[in-house]
Amino acid sequence: MSKYDDILHLSRPKSHRTSMSRESRAVQFAPFAALTGFEDAVEETARHTDMHVLPDAYAAEQINGILLWLTLHPEEGEKAYITYFVPDEKKEGGTYSTLSGIKKLHPEERTVRMLDGTVIPIDAIVDITGICPD
Secondary structure (H helix, E strand, C coil): CCCCCCCCCCCCCCCCCCCCCHHHHHHHCCCCCCCCCHHHHHHHHHCCCECCCCCCHHHHHHHHHHHHHHHHCHHHHHHCEEEEEEECCCCCCEEEEEEECEEEEECCCCEEEECCCCEEEHHHEEEEECCCCC
C-alpha cells in the first residue's frame, strides 16, 4: 500500500470559479519586457559616435582663406565639398558628414548654406575640397 492509495479513487475537487480559456491562460505565460526601454538603452550605448576634433591653426587658416575666396568667387562654390561635424543630439560626440555644392555664404551669421538647403555653421567645418583657389 502506498501513501496516496486512499485518495486515488476520489474525483477531482470542483472549483467555484469558471475555467479560464486556453487563450487567456496562454497570455499569462507570454514573454514580456521586464525592463521597459532596456533594449533601446543598450542600442543607444552601443551606437558609435566620433569626437569633434578641431582643425589646427594652419587648417583653420586654410578654411578661412577658402571661404574668403569663395565670397569673391561664388560661382566656384558649386564644386566645393565641405566636411563638417554634426553633434549627436543624444550623447557626447557626433558624426562627420560631407556635402557638395555651396549655395551661399553668410559671414555675418557664420554659416554656409548648401544647395540641398543644409545650413552648416562655419565653426563645424573641418575641411573644404574640390576647388583650387588661385
